[in-house]
Amino acid sequence: MTLLNGKPLADWQQSHPLLTPLIACEETHWFRSDVVPSKEALPAVGLTLADVIDASDRLQRFAPYLMTVFPETSTSQGIIESPLLRLATLQATIGAPDGQLWLKADHALPIAGSIKARGGIYEVLKHAETLAIQHGLLTLNGDYRVLAEPTAKALFSQYEVAVGSTGNLGLSIGIMSAKLGFKTTVHMSADARQWKKDKLRANGVTVVEYESDYSLAVAEGRKQAAGNPHCHFVDDEHSKDLFLGYAVAALRLQRQFENEGIVVDQNHPLFVYLPCGVGGAPGGVAFGLKLIFGDHVHCLFAEPTHSPCMLLGVYTGLHDEIAVQDIGIDNLTAADGLAVGRPSGFVGRAMEKLIDGYYTVSDEHLFDLLGQLYQSENLLVEPSATAGLPGIQLVNAASGYHQQYGFSPAQLANATHLAWSTGGSMVPKEEQEKYLAKAGIKAA
Numbered sequence: 302m303t304l305l306n307g308k309p310l311a312d313w314q315q316s317h318p319l320l321t322p323l324i325a326c327e328e329t330h331w332f333r334s335d336v337v338p339s340k341e342a343l344p345a346v347g348l349t350l351a352d353v354i355d356a357s358d359r360l361q362r363f364a365p366y367l368m369t370v371f372p373e374t375s376t377s378q379g380i381i382e383s384p385l386l387r388l389a390t391l392q393a394t395i396g397a398p399d400g401q402l403w404l405k406a407d408h409a410l411p412i413a414g415s416i417k418a419r420g421g422i423y424e425v426l427k428h429a430e431t432l433a434i435q436h437g438l439l440t441l442n443g444d445y446r447v448l449a450e451p452t453a454k455a456l457f458s459q460y461e462v463a464v465g466s467t468g469n470l471g472l473s474i475g476i477m478s479a480k481l482g483f484k485t486t487v488h489m490s491a492d493a494r495q496w497k498k499d500k501l502r503a504n505g506v507t508v509v510e511y512e513s514d515y516s517l518a519v520a521e522g523r524k525q526a527a528g529n530p531h532c533h534f535v536d537d538e539h540s541k542d543l544f545l546g547y548a549v550a551a552l553r554l555q556r557q558f559e560n561e562g563i564v565v566d567q568n569h570p571l572f573v574y575l576p577c578g579v580g581g582a583p584g585g586v587a588f589g590l591k592l593i594f595g596d597h598v599h600c601l602f603a604e605p606t607h608s609p610c611m612l613l614g615v616y617t618g619l620h621d622e623i624a625v626q627d628i629g630i631d632n633l634t635a636a637d638g639l640a641v642g643r644p645s646g647f648v649g650r651a652m653e654k655l656i657d658g659y660y661t662v663s664d665e666h667l668f669d670l671l672g673q674l675y676q677s678e679n680l681l682v683e684p685s686a687t688a689g690l691p692g693i694q695l696v697n698a699a700s701g702y703h704q705q706y707g708f709s710p711a712q713l714a715n716a717t718h719l720a721w722s723t724g725g726s727m728v729p730k731e732e733q734e735k736y737l738a739k740a741g742i743k744a745a
Contacts, residue, residue: 305627306619317617323661324628326606330660330695331616332702333653339595342654343588348541348548350592356423356545357552363426366445370480373411381418383407385557388720390677397693400572400716403563405554407722408682413473414727415638415683416547416582421473421535423546425462428533429481432460454482461486461532465519467578468493469638469724474535475506488522490515492633492640496729514632515579515641516624537579538621538645547585551593558717565594569715570708574692576685576723577602577611577659578641584648586721591655599657599706601696603688605634605664612659614644621646635664635739636685638724658702660695662688672740681733682725689720 303310314320322329336342364379374381383406392402407416429448433439436456439447447453462478463486464471471487478485486507489498491514498508511518519538526534537543558565565571571594575583580602587600602611607630614620624643625632632642662670670687674680696702697713728736734744 303628305617305623310628313617319616320613320628323609323613324630326630326663328606328661328663328666329609329612330658330699331612332658332699332705333656334705335654336657337654339591339655343591345654346588346651348545348588352545353548353552353589353592356427356542357549359427359430360423360546360549362441363430363445366448367412369446369449371412377411380553381411381422382553383410385554385561386678386680388674388678391674391690392693394673394677395690395694397697397718399697399713400693400718402693402718402720404678404680405550405719405721406680407550408680408686408725409722410726413469413476415469415473415724416586416721417469417473417724419550420540420543420546420582420585421464421470422477423549424535424540424542425474425477425481425483427542428462429457429483432456448481457482458484459531460484461526461529462535463488463522463526463532464535465515465522465537466490466493467515467518467637467640468497470535470537471501471506471508472497472727475501476504479505486522486525488518488525490518490640492637494637494732496732500727516643537581539647540581541647543581544585544588544648547582548589548592550586551589554590555593563717565597565717567597568712569597569717570712571598571717571719572692572696573598573600573719573721574689575600575602575721576636576639576688577604578608578639578685579643580611580645580648580652582723583721584645584652587652587656599696600655601658601660601692602656603692604659604661605636605639605667605685605688606661607634607664608632608636608640608642609659609661610641610644611649612661614646614649615653615656615659620644620649636667636683636688638683638685639688660692662691666691668736668740671736672742675737675740675742680722681728681736682722683728684736686722686725689722692720693718
């Protein structure tokens with residue numbers, strides 16, 4: 302008999318009926334009925350807008366350095382940012398007439414090609430700044446290009462950075478840490494793509510592979526780093542620095558909306574659909590959005606049917622005390638960036654009253670969406686990056702959700718729907734062709 306928190310699984314299924322379709326790996330959705338006003342829920346996170354602004358300012362200080370060592374960031378003046386794209390053709394293709402569908406194209410972020418370039422690179426830069434200031438190489442008002450010089454690299458070579466990853470966080474941490482001169486180790490789960498491991502090794506990063514999933518890779522990396530006082534472990538399950546790096550996206554998005562003439566207010570609600578693995582990236586982005594747009598923004602997390610860890614943790618109230626494997630789900634999905642069995646307890650508990658809902662998407666559906674996005678918008682992303690796209694249909698059809706929030710037909714017609722893409726621009730051409738083949742499309 303399977304026991305969860307001392308209670309038989311069958312009893313859990315009776316008290317929590319959504320567990321049955323989750324266990325069957327069916328596409329499932331859950332809208333919370335107890336979301337509270339942002340002003341009441343945000344203090345529980347333990348971070349503030351001032352913290353997000355501080356993170357944004359730090360990234361601005363690093364801009365000259367980033368332009369020096371990553372020339373591809375010169376067009377954005379050293380700021381790591383992605384475009385905002387209107388998906389009018391795709392919206393018509395999938396048959397979602399209400400509101401406007403947009404894409405926050407984090408698959409196109411420079412340096413690491415995924416949303417992890419936000420939090421991952423930010424945490425590494427903050428660590429480097431702290432060390433450089435401690436050793437007298439840098440001041441907050443100084444020229445951060447000094448960190449590209451041999452003296453700085455000699456300093457950083459005495460220190461190590463480590464992380465556990467399914468792939469994309471490892472890329473962002475590995476590429477940035479190695480560029481600065483840190484000795485870098487990425488502990489990677491069995492489902493990580495080979496090309497990501499190869500790219501890390503080509504950048505001088507040590508890759509340690511595990512036959513198990515993400516949770517073991519993180520646990521082993523954390524354990525090894527704990528015995529080394531010169532090693533900084535980037536903890537995707539608990540790091541507030543990662544979280545803040547992701548949250549900066551909201552400040553940038555606010556300016557992009559202003560440039561596009563997009564209004565977010567009571568009469569023009571914003572719905573944001575965020576692919577979710579362990580939860581740090583979508584949690585941080587959602588936190589920033591709530592700080593900026595308050596109760597006019599409605600965030601939903603999207604997960605693979607075979608890896609619904611955040612939905613499971615929040616729905617049962619067990620958070621990181623439960624994993625998908627505990628209820629018989631295999632955690633095997635083509636959406637490798639979302640292949641996480643146990644959610645972040647920090648994010649689940651801090652954000653649970655700020656997230657409107659959760660939904661799952663099958664691998665087959667992810668590939669269908671990947672093909673539709675390519676054919677309608679000529680955009681190629683990883684399968685995991687398409688998880689946000691079904692959100693507009695789900696929300697438009699959810700009459701009970703509309704009643705809960707009192708959304709009128711006029712509000713829904715005026716709504717902005719933003720799907721957040723999470724990775725894909727660095728995928729090798731042969732891998733892209735395999736993705737398209739699974740979607741039934743031959744690459745041009």
